Amino acid sequence: MRLLSACLSFSLRNLAQHKIRSLAATAGITFALFLIFLQWGLLDGAKRQITAFYDYFDYDIVVLDDAYQFMFTAEPFDRIRLMQAQALESVEKTFAINFALGIWEDNASHLRSTLMLFGVDPDSGLILEPSISEGLKSLHGQRNILIDALSHSDFGSLTPGTRALINGQEVQISSHFRLGLFFYAEGAALVDNTAFSRLAQRSARDTSFGMIRLKEGADPWVEREKLARLLPGDVIALTKEELLGKENSYFVNVKPLGIIFTAGVSISFVTATVILFQVISTSIATRLREYATLRAMGFGFGFVFGSAAIQAFTLSSCAFAGAAVISAALFGYIFQLTNLPLALTRELIILVLGMTQVMCLAISFATLRDLSRMHPADLY
Amino acid sequence: MGIGFLIIWHSKERLLFSVAGIAMAVAIMFLEQGFYYAVLDSQARITPLINGELVVVHRDRTHLNKWNSLERAQIHRVAALRGVERVIPVYKINARLYNEDADRQRRVLVYAFPADAMPLKIGDPDEVLSRLRLARTVLFDRRSRDIYGQLQPGTDLEIDGAMYRFDGFVDIGPDLVSDGALVMSEGTLFERHPSISPVMAVLQLVENADPASVRERMMESFTNIMVMTPSALAAREMHFIKHSAPIGIIFGIGMVAGLVIGVVVCYQVLFNQIIDLLPQYATLTAMGFSQVFIARLVVEQALLMCLTGYVVAVPVVWYLFTLLADHTRMVMALDLDRGLFVFGLTVFIGVLAALLALQTALRANPADLY
Amino acid sequence: MDSQRNDVPGVTVTDVDFSYGSGRAKKQVLFGCSLHLSFGELVIMTGPSGSGKTTLLTLIGGLRSLQLGSIRVGSLELRGMPTRRLDLFRRQIGFIFQDHNLFDSLSAGQTLRLAMRLFPGRYTRKELRERPLEMLEALGMGEYLHARPDEISTGQKQRVAIARALMNHPKIILADEPTASLDKETGRVVIDLLRERAIKNNALVLIVSHDQRLFEFSDQVVRVVDGRVLANEDEMIAALD
Numbered sequence: 007m008r009l010l011s012a013c014l015s016f017s018l019r020n021l022a023q024h025k026i027r028s029l030a031a032t033a034g035i036t037f038a039l040f041l042i043f044l045q046w047g048l049l050d051g052a053k054r055q056i057t058a059f060y061d062y063f064d065y066d067i068v069v070l071d072d073a074y075q076f077m078f079t080a081e082p083f084d085r086i087r088l089m090q091a092q093a094l095e096s097v098e099k100t101f102a103i104n105f106a107l108g109i110w111e112d113n114a115s116h117l118r119s120t121l122m123l124f125g126v127d128p129d130s131g132l133i134l135e136p137s138i139s140e141g142l143k144s145l146h147g148q149r150n151i152l153i154d155a156l157s158h159s160d161f162g163s164l165t166p167g168t169r170a171l172i173n174g175q176e177v178q179i180s181s182h183f184r185l186g187l188f189f190y191a192e193g194a195a196l197v198d199n200t201a202f203s204r205l206a207q208r209s210a211r212d213t214s215f216g217m218i219r220l221k222e223g224a225d226p227w228v229e230r231e232k233l234a235r236l237l238p239g240d241v242i243a244l245t246k247e248e249l250l251g252k253e254n255s256y257f258v259n260v261k262p263l264g265i266i267f268t269a270g271v272s273i274s275f276v277t278a279t280v281i282l283f284q285v286i287s288t289s290i291a292t293r294l295r296e297y298a299t300l301r302a303m304g305f306g307f308g309f310v311f312g313s314a315a316i317q318a319f320t321l322s323s324c325a326f327a328g329a330a331v332i333s334a335a336l337f338g339y340i341f342q343l344t345n346l347p348l349a350l351t352r353e354l355i356i357l358v359l360g361m362t363q364v365m366c367l368a369i370s371f372a373t374l375r376d377l378s379r380m381h382p383a384d385l386y
Numbered sequence: 387m388g389i390g391f392l393i394i395w396h397s398k399e400r401l402l403f404s405v406a407g408i409a410m411a412v413a414i415m416f417l418e419q420g421f422y423y424a425v426l427d428s429q430a431r432i433t434p435l436i437n438g439e440l441v442v443v444h445r446d447r448t449h450l451n452k453w454n455s456l457e458r459a460q461i462h463r464v465a466a467l468r469g470v471e472r473v474i475p476v477y478k479i480n481a482r483l484y485n486e487d488a489d490r491q492r493r494v495l496v497y498a499f500p501a502d503a504m505p506l507k508i509g510d511p512d513e514v515l516s517r518l519r520l521a522r523t524v525l526f527d528r529r530s531r532d533i534y535g536q537l538q539p540g541t542d543l544e545i546d547g548a549m550y551r552f553d554g555f556v557d558i559g560p561d562l563v564s565d566g567a568l569v570m571s572e573g574t575l576f577e578r579h580p581s582i583s584p585v586m587a588v589l590q591l592v593e594n595a596d597p598a599s600v601r602e603r604m605m606e607s608f609t610n611i612m613v614m615t616p617s618a619l620a621a622r623e624m625h626f627i628k629h630s631a632p633i634g635i636i637f638g639i640g641m642v643a644g645l646v647i648g649v650v651v652c653y654q655v656l657f658n659q660i661i662d663l664l665p666q667y668a669t670l671t672a673m674g675f676s677q678v679f680i681a682r683l684v685v686e687q688a689l690l691m692c693l694t695g696y697v698v699a700v701p702v703v704w705y706l707f708t709l710l711a712d713h714t715r716m717v718m719a720l721d722l723d724r725g726l727f728v729f730g731l732t733v734f735i736g737v738l739a740a741l742l743a744l745q746t747a748l749r750a751n752p753a754d755l756y
Numbered sequence: 757m758d759s760q761r762n763d764v765p766g767v768t769v770t771d772v773d774f775s776y777g778s779g780r781a782k783k784q785v786l787f788g789c790s791l792h793l794s795f796g797e798l799v800i801m802t803g804p805s806g807s808g809k810t811t812l813l814t815l816i817g818g819l820r821s822l823q824l825g826s827i828r829v830g831s832l833e834l835r836g837m838p839t840r841r842l843d844l845f846r847r848q849i850g851f852i853f854q855d856h857n858l859f860d861s862l863s864a865g866q867t868l869r870l871a872m873r874l875f876p877g878r879y880t881r882k883e884l885r886e887r888p889l890e891m892l893e894a895l896g897m898g899e900y901l902h903a904r905p906d907e908i909s910t911g912q913k914q915r916v917a918i919a920r921a922l923m924n925h926p927k928i929i930l931a932d933e934p935t936a937s938l939d940k941e942t943g944r945v946v947i948d949l950l951r952e953r954a955i956k957n958n959a960l961v962l963i964v965s966h967d968q969r970l971f972e973f974s975d976q977v978v979r980v981v982d983g984r985v986l987a988n989e990d991e992m993i994a995a996l997d
Contacts, residue, residue, distance in 0.1 A: 026746075030657055034407075034650040041414070041643045048636060073491045075533075079482075081491065107480070260533055262428070262562060262714035266421045269710060270640065273417060277410040281651065284403040291399075292658050336639065344632035389862070389870060396861030669857040672819060674847035674874055676840075753819040755853055755932075 013309050017316040020293070027292070028321065031285045035325035035362075036332070038274075038281035042358055043333040045270035047340075047348030052267055053254045054347055059124070059185060060249060062135035065101065066226040067233060068249050069216030072242045076256040078122075080105050082212035087241050091216065091233055096224035101132045101217040104199055106206035107191065111171040112162030119160045121172065122187065122194040125202020132219055138196060141181035148201055151177045156186035156345055157193025172205050186345040216241075282365050286318045290373045293317075297374070311374055318366035326359060390686030397659070401691070404655035408695025409702070411648030411735070415728050416703040418640035420710075420718050425633050427717040428561045430623035435506045435558065436616040438474070438588040439597045442604070443619075445612045455583035460608065464587065467604060469595035474505035475584035477575055483568065484544040485535040492534055495567040496524075496545075497558075498575035505588035508556040508569065517553045518571040528555040530566025531715050548578065560715050589613075645731060648695075652688055652739035660684070660747045665755060672752035684747055685740040692736035696729060765830055766794035766960055767816055767928065769985075772825030774811055785811050787983045789825070793976065795927065796958045798951060800970055803980035810932065812980060813964050817849055817930045818842045829928065847874045850921030850954075852931035856913045858905045864892055864916045865901040871923040878924075891919045895949055911942040918946065922953050929954050931963045935970065947973050 021028045059077065069091060071081040088100045104125035111118045126133070126142070133139040141152040151172070153164050162170065168179045172195065185194045203210045220229055226245040233243040244252065257264040290297075297310045330350060337348040394401050442464060444456050458475070465473040477498040484491045497506070501518040504511045509525075517523055524545070526537050537543070543552045545568070558567050575582065591600055601613045614622070628634055660667060670680060704720060711718040774786040785808040793799050803809045814820045816827060818834060821842070827834040832845065858867055868888035872879055879887065892898050895915045905913055914934060921929055929950065935943035947970060954961050963970065971977055979986040 027657065027661065030650065030654045034647070034654050037643055037647045037650055041640070041647065044640060044643060073484075075492070079491070079493045081482075260531060260565065262424070262716045265710070265714045266424070269706075270417070270421075273414065277414060277647070280406050280410050281647065284407045284651065285654065288400065288403060288654065288658055292662065340635065340639070343635050346636075389859075389866075392861045392866065393859065663859070665853075665855065665857045666859050669851070669853070671843075672817075672846060672851050673871065674843050674845070674849075676843055752851075753814045755851075755855075755857065 009309065010312070013312045014316060017313040018320065020296070020313070021317050021320060027289070031289050031321050032325045032328065034281055034285045035278075035322055036328040038278040039325055039329035039358060039362070040332050041274040042271070042278050043329055043350060043354070044336070044348075045267065045274040046354050047333065047337060047350070048346065049258070049264075049267035049271050050351060050354075051341075051346035051348040052263065053257060055187060055345070056257045057250045057253050058187065060246070060253070062133065062138060063101065063103070063217055064132045064134050064219060065217035065246060066220045066224070067218040067230050067243055067245055069213075069218065069233070069237065069241050069243050070249075071214075072240055074242065074252075076253055077105065078107070080214045082208065082214050083216075083241050085211045085213045085216075087237055088213060088216040088218075090237060091218055091243075094229065094232055094236060096220045096229050096232075097218055098221045099130055099132060099219045101130065101219075102127045102199060102213040103215040103217060104202045104206070104208070104212055105214040106202070106208065108173045108195075108206060110157075110161055110193060110195070111174075112160065113168075113170050114162050115160075117160045117162070119158060119193060120191040121157075122154075122185075122191045123172065123202065123206055124194065124196040125199040125206070126196065127199055132217060135183065137181070137183040141183060141196070142198065144180050145198055145201075148204070149176060149178045150180040150197075151201070152181050152183050152196040153179045154185040154194035154196075155182040156184055161193050173207070175205055177205070279365065282322070282362065283369055286321070286366055286369045287373045289317065289321065290314050290370060307374075311370060314370040314374055315367055318370050319363060322362045322366050326362060330355075390683050391690055393663070393683075394659070394687050394690060400655060400659060404651065404691045405694045405698060407651035407655075408648055408692055408732075408735070409698040411644050411651060412696050412699035412728060412732055413703050413706075414644030414647065415641050415731055416699065416720075416724075417706065418637040418644060419724055419728060420703070420707055420720070421640075422633055422637040423724065424710075424714070424716040424718050425562060426624045426627055427719060428559070429627045430620040431559050431561055431717060432506065433616045433620035433623065435508060436588055436619075437504050437507045438590045439595075439615065440589040440591065440601060440604075440613055441616055441619050442473075442587040442589060443585070443612050443614075445610050455585050456587060456611065458583055460611070461584065461587055464589070464604065464608070464611075467600065467607070469591050469600040469603075470589055471592045471595075472503055472590040474499055474503045474588045474590070475572070476505050476586050476588060477572065477582055478585045479575075479579065479582065480564075481546045481568070483534065483566075485537065492565065494530075494534070494545075495560075495564045496575070497567060497569050498572050499569075501571035501573065503590075506558070508558050513554065514556060514569070518569070518574075520551070520553065522550045522574050522577070523553045523570065524550045524574070525554050525556045525569040526552060527558040527560070527567040527569070529557055529559040529715055531560055534566055546578065550574070559717065562716075645735060648692070648732070648735040649739050649742075652691060652735055653742050655691065656684060656688055656739055656743035657746060659687075660743055660750075664746075664750050667747045668750035668752045668755050671748075671750060672755060677748055680747055681740075681744055684744050685737060688736035688740035688743070689733065692732045692739075696732045700725070764794040766792060766797070767962075768792050768826075768828045769812070769816065770826045770828075772812070772815065772822065772827065774808075774815065774820075774823055785983050786815075789980075789983070789985045791978055791985050793960055793962060793978075795830075795960045796955055797975040798947075798955055798961045798973065799963070799976040799978060800974040801962060801964045801978045801980060802966060802971075807980045808983040809964050809978075809980040812985075813930055813932065813962065816962065817851065817928075818845045847924065848927050850924075850926035850929040850959075852914075852917055852921045852929065852934050854933040854936055856905075856910075856917040858913060858916060858920075860905050863902045863904050864897065864908075864919070865889065867916060867920055868892070868923055871920045875924055887923070888919075891923060892916075894953065895919050896945075911938050911945075914938060914942075914946060915949070918949060925957060925959075926954075927959055929959055929961045931961070931965075933965055933967075934963060935965065935967050940969065943967065943969065 069087055071083045074080055085102055088102055091097060092100055106123045108121040108123040109118050110121040129139050129142050155164060164179060166179050166181055170177055183196060220226060230243050230245050258268050300310055333350055340346060340348055461473050461475050479496050481494055481496045482491045483494040499505050501515050517525060537552060539552060539554050541552055542549050556569050560566055591597060597615060604613045707718040707720055769789055769791045772786055772789045775782050775784040777783055789812060801809045815822060822835045865888045868891060869884060872884060889901055892901055897912060897915050900908055935946055950961050
């Protein structure tokens with residue numbers, strides 16, 4: 007035990023002695039790790055944004071058209087399917103949401119922009135997002151809409167009371183919600199389903215997404231199977247998890263930004279590996295003479311290896327902390343500018359920390375292997 | 387000079403590490419830049435394909451993703467102007483393509499134009515036009531993303547519920563929003579959408595006509611249109627995307643991170659090496675070499691490492707670009723200007739790292755050698 | 757001090773004080789040192805460790821700036837000389853360190869050519885090619901023109917270091933324990949070389965050393981004890997015979 011503490015204090019003192027060297031080494035790893043955090047954050051943030059709308063509601067299972075790929079191309083199906091679904095014991099409530107692409111025309115500038123139009127059933131407790139549930143209450147009159155406050159500036163003024171055209175029909179903004187999906191369209195608006203059928207010129211029986219909430223204790227996966235068997239083949243049933251996964255995978259595998267962000271993550275991991283390797287092995291190599299002296303003095307390989315490992319751990323942990331701090335600072339800034347919710351998820355932290363420490367061990371071992379073969383007498 | 391080279395060449399392992407690290411930093415900068423331009427280039431993708439001297443769009447159509455359209459009658463009036471040989475209207479709508487092979491319905495862009503002239507350079511004119519002239523025939527953009535399944539020319543395709551004959555391919559390329567495109571004739575389109583208006587018109591001018599003056603005359607005669615050359619249109623598209631989507635920030639930060647990594651790696655290697663050779667640097671000072679000499683020595687080493695890193699990175703980046711372009715169907719191009727820009731950044735990395743490391747080399751006190 | 761010596765051109769040290777550090781940590785190491793060394797002499801500076809002899813050496817070599825007193829080298833006064841001028845001054849000095857301090861990445865020939873770069877324009881391209889080999893041959897190291905430090909022995913490394921010091925015909929050669937890591941035979945060779953190549957060219961060779969064996973080869977022995985220069989010893993030695 008005394009040996010361990012001796013090893014620890016030697017290693018740390020050695021690091022502190024060469025302050026600038028240690029600092030430079032740490033800085034290198036810090037930015038390599040930061041790059042991972044950034045790229046991962048972008049990908050993760052984008053994925054979360056993609057499914058942001060789906061998170062505004064409380065449901066366990068969703069019924070969709072069987073040709074569903076991603077939200078943007080959701081085909082409507084007949085509302086009767088939702089009613090048929092209610093035959094299932096475990097179904098507590100159902101809720102229909104409609105989606106269509108539309109054209110928004112600003113009255114002042116006459117600029118036309120692409121619009122995502124959502125229609126929802128009256129709130130029966132399945133709407134989690136307060137701005138939507140509150141906003142729906144104030145939808146008096148057929149012309150009122152909720153507008154996505156993050157819609158593109160081409161939409162013109164978004165203050166409540168402003169009038170505009172959706173698909174050529176007059177509407178009036180009554181309140182805001184936030185979505186910000188700039189990947190697919192320039193803005194979004196939300197109305198109740200009656201208004202939706204009028205604005206989108208669709209049948210009142212249309213449903214794009216059939217949300218189902220199950221009773222307490224019901225297992226979504228089990229019920230999903232039951233529903234799939236119960237309902238005819240022109241619709242499919244997915245659990246909420248499956249839906250989000252599907253949406254994400256489409257984005258990541260098909261959409262160019264998704265591919266780019268994913269590539270960014272891979273590249274940052276490769277880079278970090280190279281940088282980590284380079285920094286740690288250089289750091290050890292410059293101390294080889296000291297380590298050899300230790301061996302000459304009689305310390306075993308374990309001591310030397312432990313010392314190198316401790317130093318590597320210390321450097322990389324400091325770097326990790328630094329990268330986390332920089333990320334925390336920058337992510338807020340990026341969010342303000344792009345509305346992408348970048349965050350350091352727990353899984354990312356564990357993954358990166360684990361990977362880093364394992365690599366430190368491996369690199370220390372590999373670099374020192376030569377030392378163990380080296381005879382201390384060769385120093386002189 | 388050459389001493390610098392000899393010094394870094396002597397410790398090959400360190401050289402390998404430094405080059406690897408710097409190459410990675412350079413690669414990152416290239417990639418972030420590449421992504422940025424991929425988005426820009428793809429937005430303006432249609433513009434290099436324009437087969438005419440001028441393009442007419444609705445004035446309110448501030449960018450090509452907007453849907454403001456021209457009046458059909460206007461097209462004829464424009465055609466009557468002096469200097470204009472031909473006006474070709476181009477229509478664009480979204481449609482749903484169902485392919486049995488993929489058992490899926492996918493959203494697709496549909497371009498349409500009269501089957502007697504090519505407003506876009508998307509294939510061999512004779513072949514394309516002769517095919518389009520046949521009733522209810524469509525052509526598919528072979529550069530579309532892979533999600534549409536296998537398409538066999540000669541088979542039938544279901545578009546928006548109606549059947550069409552699929553007769554061959556064209557070359558266009560998707561953008562950030564749409565995944566693929568089809569081409570049909572104006573007549574075929576009118577069958578389902580009789581009152582559709584064109585989103586733009588391509589103008590082919592008579593020989594010796596001056597595009598600038600034709601443009602002026604047109605803008606004077608018609609107040610609700612914008613007339614520009616294809617390259618001006620491209621520039622406008624890129625400008626729009628730059629200012630609407632925050633891609634500049636996203637990729638800019640990535641690029642800065644790459645730059646910092648490059649500086650840190652280069653500095654680190656230089657620093658460690660100087661520390662190891664501190665007595666030698668002190669000896670140089672003792673012998674009477676000036677600070678400038680030592681500075682040049684350090685800068686030389688830094689630049690050698692950085693330039694080697696750059697040279698190593700380029701083919702790797704080239705390969706990655708090819709992969710990504712294939713995967714995303716976006717334009718990932720590496721041209722001289724962009725290569726030079728990153729090259730400049732690489733040199734900057736070397737110089738900055740050298741300046742930072744220089745302190746240590748100069749502080750080597752020869753008196754301490756005794 | 758022998759007043760005769762002062763008239764012969766060389767290095768004249770007058771009343772030199774020197775201290776390290778400042779304020780409460782200030783430590784004076786040299787107290788009123790005065791001595792004269794003539795060009796063409798081989799001088800040994802010796803004394804117990806920490807006596808200040810190394811500090812005196814660094815001051816004569818222009819590696820440190822003078823604080824108090826004067827050091828004249830030929831007609832140049834080192835006191836008050838700006839750093840840039842000191843750099844240029846040092847080009848006329850050949851430094852030999854105990855640890856040779858050769859660049860591991862440079863061969864003997866490249867090392868010598870580097871030394872010649874101190875005087876750009878002095879040498880023709882032909883000389884730049886040929887002089888390194890000449891010098892190495894003169895020191896018995898002709899076959900090692902392309903050898904790097906890790907390929908030769910310590911004694912050979914020291915010879916390359918000496919060659920480097922001699923390349924530009926320096927007026928002064930300052931050596932710190934040049935024979936410490938060498939065996940008796942090689943040490944002897946080193947001293948002979950210095951005599952041959954430097955003394956014969958009227959250079960001053962100043963060696964700081966504990967090696968008593970060297971005393972008999974010297975023209976002057978300067979003893980430095982506790983920061984003070986004692987009367988030179990050659991008369992003492994002569995008196996011993």
